Structure formats: structure tokens, C-alpha cells
Amino acid sequence: MDTVTLTAPDISCEHCQRAIEQAVGALPGVTSVTVHIEPKQVTVVFDPTAVSLERIKVVMEEEGYPVTAVTAGSAPR
Template identity: 35%
Template sequence: MATETIKVEGMSCEHCKHAVESALTNLDGVSTADVNLDQGNVKVDFDDNKVAAPNMYEAIEEQGYDVK
């Protein structure tokens, strides 16, 4: 299991939080995703044998947010 904190720009509300968390937890291998709106990031716990960072970045960007 691995953990990564991803900086995400454009999140400002509970809808944003839900969209990003749902997009990530729908990926095979992601166990949890916890958005912190104040800090503008998401902490992701995942199985690095099943999913890689670029897959997570793409899932976030598909929701309309920018990964930094």
C-alpha cells in the first residue's frame, strides 16, 4: 500500500470534494481518497501494483480540476 498527497487546483466546495474523491475511489486499487479543500489537496491510499500516479492525475483532470 502507498500514500500520495496530490495538489489539486480549482476545488472550492463540497461538490468539488465529492467529484474528486469519487473519481479516485472508482479506480481499481484506490482504497481511500480524502480531499482537504483548505489545503487544496487530496490524500490517496492506493495499491501501487494496481494503479499509478498518472492514472490518478487523469481521473482528477477528467473531473475538470488541475493537478499541480
């Protein structure tokens, strides 16, 4: 499993959180999605043999939350 943290500046509320968790969480190979409203980051745990990071980024953009930065590992709590 890989863990990445995606920064999406348009995350602002619980609606954003639910939309991202549902859309990204529905992808095959994604085992965990945690949205941090502040600092506008999403931590995703996924199987890279089942879904690519690029696909996750596309889904986030389709939901209206374009990704501006990607870092490996978990977001700060």
C-alpha cells in the same frame, strides 16, 4: 500501499470534494481518498501494482481538477 498528496488549486467546495472522491475512489487499487478543501489537496492511498499515480492524476484532470504538485505522505490536518 502508497500514500500521496496531490495539490489541485481548483478545489473549492463540497461538490468538488464529492466529485473527486467518487471518481478517484472508483479506480481499482484505490483504498482511500480524502479531499481537503483547504489547502486544496487530496490524499490518496493506493496499491501501485493495481493503479498508477499517473492514472489518478489523469482522472482528476478529467473531472476538472488538474494536479499541480505531488508529495509523498499525508496532507496536514
